[in-house]
Amino acid sequence: MREHFVWVTTRRIKPGALQQFERAWRPDPNPEGLRQAYAYWSEDGQEITGVSFWDSKEACDSWRTSEAEARRREVMAPYVLEEWEGFYRGRELGVPVR
Template sequence: MEDYFVWVTTRRIKPGTLEEFERAWRPGSTPHGMRRAYAYWSEDGQEITGVSFWDSREACDSWRNSDGEKRRREAMAPYVVEEQEGFYRGGELTIPGR
């Protein structure tokens, strides 16, 4: 199984601010070491989960401590009510019958 390094963030945002939040949330350029990123929204548009895949824990930590990420978080702050995040290591599961 190939190991993946994954950063997951879930944010609850103020009602009616999804469009503004989404603009603030996207980084200006692809962070070094990021392989892929996905975003998932709740039906009411008030909870967003971001999942990003990284080359290593160090690459993710480097981005998280960068000025670019600091500016991005400052831009998101007016819309965020609550935030949770975690860093994980794992791999893709094999689904029987496929």
Template sequence: MEEHFVWVTTRRIQPGTLEEFERAWRPAPYPQGLRRAFAYWSEDGQEITGMSFWDSKEACDSWRASEPEAQRRAAMAPYVVQEREGFYHGRELAVSRR
């Protein structure tokens, strides 16, 4: 089974700022070592969970320590009320079809 390296961040944002937050949230340039990324929003649009899949923990750590990531976080800061994040590794689970 393929092992995945995943960075998960959940942010609560100011009410009514989802559009502005989304513009600030997108990285530019896209990081090296980033394989895939997903974003999930709560129904009220005030909580966003992002999941990014990386080649390795080192690739993720390199991005997190980079100047473009610092600039991205600064651009998001006015909208963020609370943030939680963690780095994980694991694999896809087989789901039986009944």
């Protein structure tokens, strides 16, 4: 099974700020080494978890420390109340077919 390199970031945002936050959230340019990215919202729209899959830890670290990511975080900052993140390695779980 192929190993995955995953960066997970969860943010709690200000009430009513979901649309503004979504506009600020998209990276520009798209990060080098990014394979896929997903976003998951809580029912109340005040917590957002981003899950991104990378070619390697080095590719993710390069983006995380880039000027483009620093600018993106500055644009998001007015809407963010709290943020936590982590980097993980893992594999797909084999789920039996029923």
